[in-house]
Amino acid sequence: MSVTTGIGTDNAKTIVENEPSLLPVEKYLWGYMYDLAREYMIPYLESKNVRITGASVIEIGCAEGGNLCAMAAHGARELAGTDIAEDRLATASRIADILGMPISYSTHDIIGQEPMPEWFGRFDVAFLRDVIEHLDDATIALRNIRKVLKPGGALYVTFPPYYSPFGGHQHLLHTWPGRIPFMHLLPRPLFEAMIASSKSEIDKVEVRRLRRIRMTTSKMRAAAGDAGFTITDERLFAIRPVFKMKFGLHPIGANFLKPIPGLRDMFALEAGYLLKNNSEA
Helix, strand or coil: CECCCCCCHHHHHHHHHCCCCCCHHHHHHHHHHHHHHHHHHHHHHHHCCCCCCCCEEEEECCCCCHHHHHHHHCCCCEEEEEECCHHHHHHHHHHHHHHCCCCEEEECCCCCCCCCHHHCCCEEEEEEECCHHHCCCHHHHHHHHHHHEEEEEEEEEEECCCCCCCCCCHHHHCCCHHHCCCHHHCCHHHHHHHHCCCCCHHHHHHHHHHHHHCCCHHHHHHHHHHCCEEEEEEEEEEECCHHHHHHCCCCEECHHHCCCHHHHHHHCCEEEEEEEECCCC
């Protein structure tokens, strides 16, 4: 898992964009995550004294690996990524091979499985980007991630609060009702009628699952404490940083909503948490 690569951030993007063996959708999914890490996540973390250069890094729910490739290009020493989607991990491995980045990828369920023994206490930094809202038990997930961090290690978590306009991930349905803000908050009979037109049973199952979980900022704060983390920073956004990569919109912060539980979950489109592992060495 040790990374030694001379590929710069711009070169990596160009190589992937020009690779004929990759599908356009694979390039897009990898590319926006790569840009998000390069332009926002790494600068933000390093502004909080969480260094990526020389660090050992793991991402839970890494998908096509764009974030990890950006960390590799930035000088991370060791990188690992996990996901439950084997097809996305296969794409991540192919891209890492194309770039000559020795990133270790593996299938792993952060709730249903114990971390691998060789991971315990190994990593300086962990990422859980837009994953926690899909997990049935946030506390178990955070406890397992804490096991793989070194004492004092950092975990960065982001998610769209459930009660925000598209916090129900209704856009996954690729239907006209899925474009309606707050549709997921309708009474159950109306909600079921609105999702019925989707042709994807998998996506319908997922939006029902998010409706059951209903991840909020208050739940996140509680889960972090229960799992043994200290929250060292919390950032809310009315316009998410990733919207710059997807839609050309610049981020707009919403930290003024922090003290107002109902409003922060309805009008912050992203909640981000920087957590510190309280374990002793």
